[in-house]
Amino acid sequence: MKGSAVKPKLVSALGQRSAEDSAAERRRAVRALLGRPLLSAGGEHAEDFAGVRRQADYLRTFFSKHLGWTLEIDSELARLRKIPADLSDGTRPARDGNTDAPFSRRRYVLFCLALGALERAERQTTLGRLAEEVLREAQADALLSAGIAFDLQSQDQRRDLVQVVRLLLSLRVLVRVQGDEHQYMSGTGDVLYDVERSALVALLNVRRPPSLIDEADFGGRLTALIAEPRPDTPEGRNQALRMQLMRRLIDDPVVYYSDLSEDERNYLTSQRPFLLKTLEEATGLVPEVRAEGLLLCDDRGDATDLGLPEEGTRGHLTLLLAEYLASRLRAQGELPIPIAEVVRHVEQLIAQHKSHWSREATQPGVAAALGRETLERLAALRLVHVRGEDEAVIPRPAIARYALGAAVKKSRSRNTEFAFPGASS
Secondary structure, three states: OHHHHHHHHHHHHHHHHHHHHHHHHHHHHHHHHHHOOEEEOOOOOHHHHHHHHHOHHHHHHHHHHHHOOEEEEOOOEEEEEOOOOOOOOOOOOOEOOOOOOEOOHHHHHHHHHHHHHHHOOOOEEEHHHHHHHHHHHOOOHHHHHOOOOOOOOOHHHHHHHHHHHHHHHHOOOEEEEEOOHHHHHHOOOOOEEEEOHHHHHHOOOOOOOHHHOOOOOHHHHHHHHOOOOOOOOHHHHHHHHHHHHHHHHHHOOOEEHHHOOHHHHHHHHHHHHHHHHHHHHHHOOEEEEOOOEEEEEEOOOOOOOOOOOOOHHHHHHHHHHHHHHHHHHHHHOOOOEEHHHHHHHHHHHHHHHOOOOOOHHHOOOOHHHHHHHHHHHHHHOOOEEEEOOOOEEEEOHHHHHHOOOHHHHHHHHHOOOOEOOOOOO
């Protein structure tokens, strides 16, 4: 009798444990795709890819139903085709894997030219051969008339090409077989790569082929590329609002009520518990609701491309500048601060911390560039708004968590050094 009574309990416990394990794996798979929307079967993220494949049916349904994003999975690769909530958001550029510097206009052009060259390449190619193809395409009249010059003569231009290649390596469009990019930079050797065609083809993330777009202006072309036709009915409009808000919540570091349209605010007021619960259950991100807005906290950092605090000189400077701007917010509210004033504060921080900061950060005249770069980082985290028209920065409410003082120390004890969830490519 006792044995028969124990068995159902054991089966129930095992079933509960299995369900919990499956739910945890689903959350890990969702977070893996948010962090890297292009996952390959090989390389350092192979384990994440395996989890995504096991949870393929759930993931396709979740992303399609709640976010309107398409997930394609085969034996080699998983591609989440994300659509951003705000097409005008320029705070999330591709970044240099070594220095974290944002891609310049020229690097973006070279990236596109490299993709075109790889489409025509054989199964293997070299960096030298890729450079020749890119150099040939860069002589097009349309690029020259737009002021894009590329001749590989200067070290900066060779460095731009190498950074493009390193981005392709991180996406596993290219897989290094032999050699090293430093050899190419110094002119002492070349590099051999495998071209992973499945990843190359999956990179383009559009709903309509670019060749079929007729709009002349950039904004119109961008909108047309990812246009999502929906029925003009109450149900269709509510679906569009729900997906737009969920995209903001899952992709933006902070969602401020003031940044939403009236329709979005009204929908969020009535549906906030459902939206937050759905996303929390699917991702494991922790909702935080404030008077000015809300966010999903990534306390593990595995779904985040840009966090604060981070290690190194730039991470330390970003945290110190956030503390300074938070104190200004507390003292004067959301009033603009001249960027020149911020740069002067950066100069003071460099003088104070130069003994343990990198030599690059302490060079004469670097404060202005370093200050603007740091403000761009804070803007990407939605902690400040940078105004170019009058060269000013406005601290936003979420930066208050980095202010020094007793009130903030209490908050930090509950939210210790978490990173805001940011967007990947």
